[in-house]
Every structure is written in structure tokens, then in C-alpha cells.
Amino acid sequence: MSGDELLNQSADELFGQVVTPAALAEAERDGWSQPMWAAVSEMGLPGISVPEDRGGQGGSAADALGVLRVAGWHALPLPLAETGLLAGWLLSGSGLPVPATPLTTVASRGGDDLSWDGSTVTGRLRGVPWARHCTDVVALVDGVVVRLARDSLTVTAATNLAGEPRDTIECDRLTPAAWAPAGVGVDVEAQRLRGALTRVCLMAGAIERVLDVTVRYTQERQQFGRPIARFQAVQAHLVHIAQQAAIASMAADVASREWERGSASLEVWAAKTLCGEAARVATRAAHQAHGAMGMTQEYVLHHLTRRLWSWTREYDDAGWARRLGGVVIERGADELYPLITAGSAALG
Amino acid sequence: MVQSKGLLRFPATDLTTSELALQREVREFLDHELPRGSRRPGLGFNAPADREFSRKLGARGWLGMALPKRYGGGERTAVERFVVTEELLSRGAPVGHHWVADRQSGAVIARFGSEEQKATLLPGICSGELGFSIGMSEPDAGSDLAAVRTRATRADGGWTLNGTKVWTTGAHRNDYMVTLCRTDDGDDRHAGLTQFVVDLHADGLQVNPIPFIDGTHEFNEVVLHDVFIPDGRVLGDVGQGWSQNTAELAFERGGPDRYLSTYPVVELFLREAVPASLGAETTRFLGRATATWWVLRNLSLSIARAIDEGGSPVQEAALVKELGTRFEQDLLLGLLELIEVEPSPQSRSMFEQVLCEAILTTPSNTIRGGTTEILRSVAAKGLAR
Numbered sequence: 053m054s055g056d057e058l059l060n061q062s063a064d065e066l067f068g069q070v071v072t073p074a075a076l077a078e079a080e081r082d083g084w085s086q087p088m089w090a091a092v093s094e095m096g097l098p099g100i101s102v103p104e105d106r107g108g109q110g111g112s113a114a115d116a117l118g119v120l121r122v123a124g125w126h127a128l129p130l131p132l133a134e135t136g137l138l139a140g141w142l143l144s145g146s147g148l149p150v151p152a153t154p155l156t157t158v159a160s161r162g163g164d165d166l167s168w169d170g171s172t173v174t175g176r177l178r179g180v181p182w183a184r185h186c187t188d189v190v191a192l193v194d195g196v197v198v199r200l201a202r203d204s205l206t207v208t209a210a211t212n213l214a215g216e217p218r219d220t221i222e223c224d225r226l227t228p229a230a231w232a233p234a235g236v237g238v239d240v241e242a243q244r245l246r247g248a249l250t251r252v253c254l255m256a257g258a259i260e261r262v263l264d265v266t267v268r269y270t271q272e273r274q275q276f277g278r279p280i281a282r283f284q285a286v287q288a289h290l291v292h293i294a295q296q297a298a299i300a301s302m303a304a305d306v307a308s309r310e311w312e313r314g315s316a317s318l319e320v321w322a323a324k325t326l327c328g329e330a331a332r333v334a335t336r337a338a339h340q341a342h343g344a345m346g347m348t349q350e351y352v353l354h355h356l357t358r359r360l361w362s363w364t365r366e367y368d369d370a371g372w373a374r375r376l377g378g379v380v381i382e383r384g385a386d387e388l389y390p391l392i393t394a395g396s397a398a399l400g
Numbered sequence: 401m402v403q404s405k406g407l408l409r410f411p412a413t414d415l416t417t418s419e420l421a422l423q424r425e426v427r428e429f430l431d432h433e434l435p436r437g438s439r440r441p442g443l444g445f446n447a448p449a450d451r452e453f454s455r456k457l458g459a460r461g462w463l464g465m466a467l468p469k470r471y472g473g474g475e476r477t478a479v480e481r482f483v484v485t486e487e488l489l490s491r492g493a494p495v496g497h498h499w500v501a502d503r504q505s506g507a508v509i510a511r512f513g514s515e516e517q518k519a520t521l522l523p524g525i526c527s528g529e530l531g532f533s534i535g536m537s538e539p540d541a542g543s544d545l546a547a548v549r550t551r552a553t554r555a556d557g558g559w560t561l562n563g564t565k566v567w568t569t570g571a572h573r574n575d576y577m578v579t580l581c582r583t584d585d586g587d588d589r590h591a592g593l594t595q596f597v598v599d600l601h602a603d604g605l606q607v608n609p610i611p612f613i614d615g616t617h618e619f620n621e622v623v624l625h626d627v628f629i630p631d632g633r634v635l636g637d638v639g640q641g642w643s644q645n646t647a648e649l650a651f652e653r654g655g656p657d658r659y660l661s662t663y664p665v666v667e668l669f670l671r672e673a674v675p676a677s678l679g680a681e682t683t684r685f686l687g688r689a690t691a692t693w694w695v696l697r698n699l700s701l702s703i704a705r706a707i708d709e710g711g712s713p714v715q716e717a718a719l720v721k722e723l724g725t726r727f728e729q730d731l732l733l734g735l736l737e738l739i740e741v742e743p744s745p746q747s748r749s750m751f752e753q754v755l756c757e758a759i760l761t762t763p764s765n766t767i768r769g770g771t772t773e774i775l776r777s778v779a780a781k782g783l784a785r
Contacts, residue, residue, distance in 0.1 A: 267783050284773070287780035294783055295723045298410050298716075302698045305412035322691035329688075374680060377687030381678055385671035386436050389490040389663070392693045393423070 055118015063119045066095055067126035076355055079129040080215040084185040089130055089154060098135040106144035107152060113137065114312040117253045121304060124257025127355040129216055131156050131182045133250035139190035141246065146197040146235040153187040156180055159243045168194040172225040183207050183219035188229060192243055198228035212362035245317060247367035248324040249307055255327040255363050256304035258356045259334050263297040265352055266290060266338045289337040296330035303327060315396040321372040328369035331360040408716050408782050412698060413705040419483055426487040429460065434491055437671055440750055441492020443758055444661030449496035449573060458528030463502045467510050471518050472526035482704040486656040492664035501525045505532035505578055512636030512644050517597060535565045535579030535598065535622065543774050546589040546642065550624060552581040552596065558630040564623050571607045571620040574600055580641050593641030597633045614760040653769060654703045654717025659696040659724030661765055662731050665758045668751040669735060682738050689731055696724050715782030722775040725765045732758055
């Protein structure tokens with residue numbers, strides 16, 4: 053497990069207290085849970101990895117990524133990744149202060165058309181997590197980082213498969229609340245990689261939890277006079293989930309470690325590709341092992357599997373596999389094994 | 401969080417400076433001995449046997465690496481052995497002669513063998529001289545090994561063995577076979593089993609070829625007819641064959657040989673391909689394959705590190721073997737969807753030749769050393785609360 057163990061433990065305890073089944077259902081109904089945000093914010097979790105002199109809590113990206121693993125395990129319905137690691141990084145990395153409020157951001161994709169004319173922002177950005185409940189939307193537009201006050205935007209509500217807000221924002225010649233040329237290392241590629249890494253960590257935590265609840269359930273549930281976990285066909289499901297949990301966790305661990313060391317592009321491409329596949333396999337096996345119970349809203353599984361489906365597509369999955377394959381082809385046969393062992397370090 | 405709740409554990413680790421130096425040393429050696437692309441690569445531990453090549457590895461100190469120095473070993477770590485092994489396998493090196501001796505027979509003899517056995521057998525394993533076979537399976541005992549019927553009965557100064565072993569890889573060229581026999585018929589079918597180190601050239605022992613699916617001769621039937629084995633060749637304790645055998649299987653699983661067998665096929669595909677002709681589908685396939693090798697390598701490395709730290713990651717190893725051996729075969733199916741030719745063993749393309757061999761032979765990798773189904777049962781035990 054990456055990051056700061058004590059911090060992870062504290063986060064685990066806190067999330068265990070506040071992310072109750074009732075709170076999750078409420079957050080989904082309302083799109084937001086203010087008590088949950090207040091508790092998480094009180095502990096300083098959203099600001100981890102944002103420098104203290106920019107308004108954050110300090111700490112490393114690996115610390116924040118470790119907390120995201122825990123958040124994924126609990127299906128925490130808050131823009132934790134967005135506030136610090138993504139929006140906080142865009143702002144602080146470009147010399148701007150970071151407000152101590154819920155912030156959100158997303159990288160532009162095909163169909164989005166935000167543009168910058170030197171003083172104002174015009175256009176549309178879709179799939180913005182919790183935009184309607186954040187104070188500001190931060191975006192990287194044409195080499196400039198802008199902070200847009202939510203109240204000055206047109207926000208159209210939409211959700212992902214987990215019922216979490218993924219809104220569309222629009223504006224027309226809007227003057228940002230703050231802006232600055234993107235700082236050194238702040239670019240679209242870095243933004244997409246960072247976003248992908250946040251999803252890898254959330255997914256690793258969620259798949260570990262899927263394993264945990266499936267193991268529990270299959271040991272409690274009795275059919276034909278014994279726990280269903282005793283049937284070989286059910287054990288095969290458990291083993292397949294355990295394998296994918298091991299893959300996702302290892303991918304998150306190594307990618308976070310290399311990120312902290314300064315160069316992790318290949319690891320993030322690989323990790324996001326693998327987590328997508330892990331989510332597909334684990335979700336299917338977990339639902340099969342749970343039977344009808346897993347298909348209900350009263351049982352915890354759907355909070356995890358619906359998020360996994362959403363995180364799989366966010367910040368891409370298939371595209372990263374093509375990037376990795378492109379490097380493999382470009383480097384050629386002799387360099388393939390050294391690439392597998394050395395990772396990004398081999399890219400130079 | 402799951403990591404503190406006793407399910408399977410795979411702590412991430414990476415190579416130290418000295419382990420990376422060893423990796424460089426092995427790569428330089430292989431660049432000299434077996435330059436990439438210069439010859440037809442072998443597929444994992446099914447690669448050809450080449451006693452001369454094994455001797456060279458022995459001379460470098462890369463066989464019996466974990467065995468005690470006084471028997472010719474290197475007293476090196478499981479991770480160092482991992483580093484050497486992954487380089488050999490990714491190169492498709494001819495490891496067939498020493499593979500079983502180096503991976504498991506040596507370790508079992510070092511752990512359970514007598515002083516005399518260690519002194520006479522281990523140096524030959526470490527030098528690459530001796531080849532070993534595994535005498536476990538029988539016509540009526542495969543996954544259910546406790547059903548073995550090859551019988552050892554008391555004789556003057558030793559034991560007399562009678563029975564038949566099957567699927568015995570390399571018995572026609574190797575020196576010894578670690579053989580599981582029934583020595584007692586009690587109610588407990590796991591008791592009363594004993595392991596013997598059988599000289600494959602002993603009187604009364606006959607090796608009959610069982611042609612492998614691709615027509616090659618690797619498999620054998622070994623018929624034991626009144627074969628005399630002196631007391632000194634009982635391996636470990638009489639009646640303890642089952643538990644010793646379980647330990648032996650742990651050595652067999654979780655290593656790089658469980659996901660790299662078909663690596664040379666993909667490397668050859670890449671070597672022969674015209675880069676500009678490779679489309680998006682192929683590019684994605686190569687990306688996914690590389691991501692999977694990367695993560696399996698990290699899982700396998702984690703197991704090696706856990707062994708060095710005194711752990712016994714038996715269930716973790718079973719989990720990785722089940723995953724890796726399926727992945728090896730999935731790669732071939734993926735390649736078959738991408739290529740437009742009908743692969744022929746007589747093709748002028750080395751890729752096609754090796755692909756043909758791999759398609760036919762790699763289904764054995766989800767069978768030997770514990771079938772996929774057995775491995776799932778082993779791994780599932782680690783998932784109980």
C-alpha cells in the first residue's frame with residue numbers, strides 16, 4: 053500500500069464513520085453530502101499534495117494517492133481527487149492560490165470546446181465531477197489555467213453510472229476569477245496522466261473492497277446446506293476477483309511509487325489499461341457470486357461496481373493501451389523486455 | 401482496508417542496485433551467447449535441453465543459486481534467482497536440461513536430503529551437470545497424487561520399486577528422477593508415501609517415449625520393474641512423501657516461467673513485422689500484453705521478495721500461476737486474430753514456426769505443476785476468513 057500508513061489509517065477510520073449506507077444513498081439522491089465534505093475537509097484530506105504556501109496541506113502526491121485508495125474502498129462520493137491532486141495542482145503549479153473549498157476540474161475531451169481569447173473563456177466542458185456543488189471549476193485552456201466561479205457558469209446537471217454528478221458547464225466570454233499561464237510541467241499530457249492515476253488508485257481501492265465483500269457474502273450465504281464459498285465454481289469467481297485485486301493494487305502501488313520518483317508515464321498507461329480490464333472481470337465475477345442480492349440498491353456492491361464502470365472510462369483506458377503499444381512498436385523487439393523491466397526509466 | 405485483513409498480500413518491491421548489476425551481467429552474457437534474433441527461441445521451460453549451455457550457467461554461478469556454498473551453491477536470494485530466470489526465459493534460452501534440477505529438485509534435496517545426498521547430488525546440480533525428472537504422475541494419479549500406486553517394498557539394504565510413472569519430461573536424457581512411491585497402506589491415504597532419488601539408469605528401469613502433441617519427444621513412460629534402491633536414496637523420511645511433495649510444489653509455482661513461456665512468440669512477431677503495417681488493433685494488443693507482463697512481473701517479484709523475507713506465499717504463488725499460464729495462452733489467441741496467414745510449421749518465418757509450436761504445446765502449462773482447477777482450490781484457501 054502506497055502513501056503514508058498513518059494517514060491512510062486515519063482516513064479509513066473517518067470514511068468508515070461517515071460513509072454509511074444511509075449517507076451514500078442520501079449523497080446519491082442529493083448529489084452532495086455537506087456533513088461528509090465537512091468531516092473530510094476538517095481532516096485536511098482534500099488539500100494533501102497542495103503546497104502549504106498555496107493554501108494546501110502539504111504532503112506528497114503519493115500521500116494523496118494513498119488516501120484515494122482508501123476513498124475508493126469506501127466509495128466516497130466526493131471530489132477528493134479533483135480538489136487537491138487535479139484542480140489544486142493546476143492552480144498551485146501555475147502560481148495561483150488554492151481556495152479551501154470544493155473544487156473540480158476535468159481534462160478536455162473530443163466534443164469539448166473551451167477556448168481562451170486572452171482575457172475571457174468561451175465554450176463547453178462535459179463530465180465535470182460535482183460541478184454544481186463546487187465553488188469553482190478549474191480548467192486548462194490553450195496553455196492557460198483558469199479558475200471559473202461556479203455561479204458565473206451555466207451548469208447542466210448529469211450523472212455517471214454511479215449517480216455521481218458529472219455536469220456540463222458552459223460560458224460565453226467569461227472573465228475568470230483567477231488565471232495564469234500554465235506553470236512548468238502543467239500541460240494537457242500531464243493533466244491526463246495525473247487524472248488517469250487518480251482513477252487507478254480509486255479503482256484499486258474499490259476492487260479490493262469488491263473482493264472483501266464477495267468473500268464475506270459467499271461465506272455467509274448458504275445453499276444446499278453449506279456456504280456457497282465451498283463450491284468450486286464459486287471459488288473460481290473469488291480467485292478471479294482476487295487476481296484482479298492483486299493486479300489493480302500492484303499497478304496502483306508501482307505507478308504511485310514511480311510518479312513520486314518523477315517519471316511514470318509508462319506505468320500510468322499500463323496501470324489504467326489493467327485497471328479497466330480488472331474492473332470488467334471483477335465486476336462480472338462479483339455480481340455472479342452475489343446472485344440477486346448484488347443487483348439491489350440495499351446491498352453495498354453496486355456502490356462499488358457502478359463507480360468502477362465510470363472510472364474505467366474516465367481519463368480513458370483503450371487509448372493508453374495504444375500509447376503503450378505505440379512505444380513498443382517504435383522501440384522494436386530488442387527493447388521490449390528491457391522496457392517491461394525498467395518501465396519509464398527506459399524511455400529516457 | 402483489505403491489506404490489514406489477512407487476504408492475499410503482494411507488497412510492491414523493485415530491484416536493488418546490486419540486483420540490477422546482476423541483471424546487466426546476465427544480459428551481457430546472453431547477448432554474447434544467444435544474441436536476440438539469432439536463433440529459434442525455446443518456449444519457457446519447454447525449451448530444448450543443452451547440457452553445454454547449462455554448464456556455462458553453472459560456471460557463472462547461476463544454477464543452484466540459493467543452495468549452500470559448501471555444496472557448490474551460491475547462497476543467493478530468491479530475487480537474484482528471479483533476475484537470472486526472467487532473463488533466460490525472455491531470451492528463449494535452452495534451459496531444458498537444468499530446469500527441474502535447478503528449480504525444485506535441488507531445493508528439495510537441500511531441505512530434506514541426507515548429508516550424503518547433498519554432498520553427491522547438489523554439486524552436480526549447481527554445475528549444470530545433472531538433469532532431474534519428476535516422478536509424480538501415474539496412469540491413475542494426476543491431480544489426485546495421493547492415489548499413486550508405484551510401490552516400494554523393503555529389501556535387504558534398501559527398497560524394491562515396482563510401478564509406472566507417466567508424463568515424465570526428460571527421463572530419456574536425465575540422470576535422476578525424484579519418485580513418489582507408496583510404502584504403506586494405512587487408512588490415511590496421505591500417509592505412507594515416500595520419496596526416492598531414483599537413478600534413471602538403474603537395472604529394471606525402462607524409459608518408453610510418449611510422443612508429445614507436436615511430435616517431439618519430451619514425455620516418457622517410466623516403468624519400474626523390481627528396481628533396487630539403496631536406503632541411502634530415500635529422500636527425507638519414510639512416510640513423509642506427501643508433505644515433502646507439497647513443499648516441492650510451492651517451489652514450482654509463482655515464478656517468471658509461469659507468464660513468459662510465450663513471450664518469445666510475441667517478440668518474434670514484433671521482430672518480423674513491418675512497423676508501418678501494424679494497425680490500431682495490433683498496437684492495442686501489444687500495449688495490453690506489455691502492461692500485463694509488467695504487472696505479472698511485479699507480482700512474481702513480490703513473491704520472490706516475500707520468500708527472501710521468510711514468508712511462505714503458497715497461495716499467492718498459486719494465484720499468479722493460474723493467472724499467468726492462462727495469459728500465456730490468451731496471447732496466442734490474440735495473435736491468431738491479428739495475423740492474416742495460416743500459420744505453418746514449415747513456414748520460412750521463424751515467428752510462424754514458433755507460433756505453431758506454441759499453439760500446440762502451451763495448453764500443457766495450465767495442466768502441469770497443478771492444473772488451473774487445482775490451483776483455484778489452493779488460492780481459494782487463502783481467501784477464507
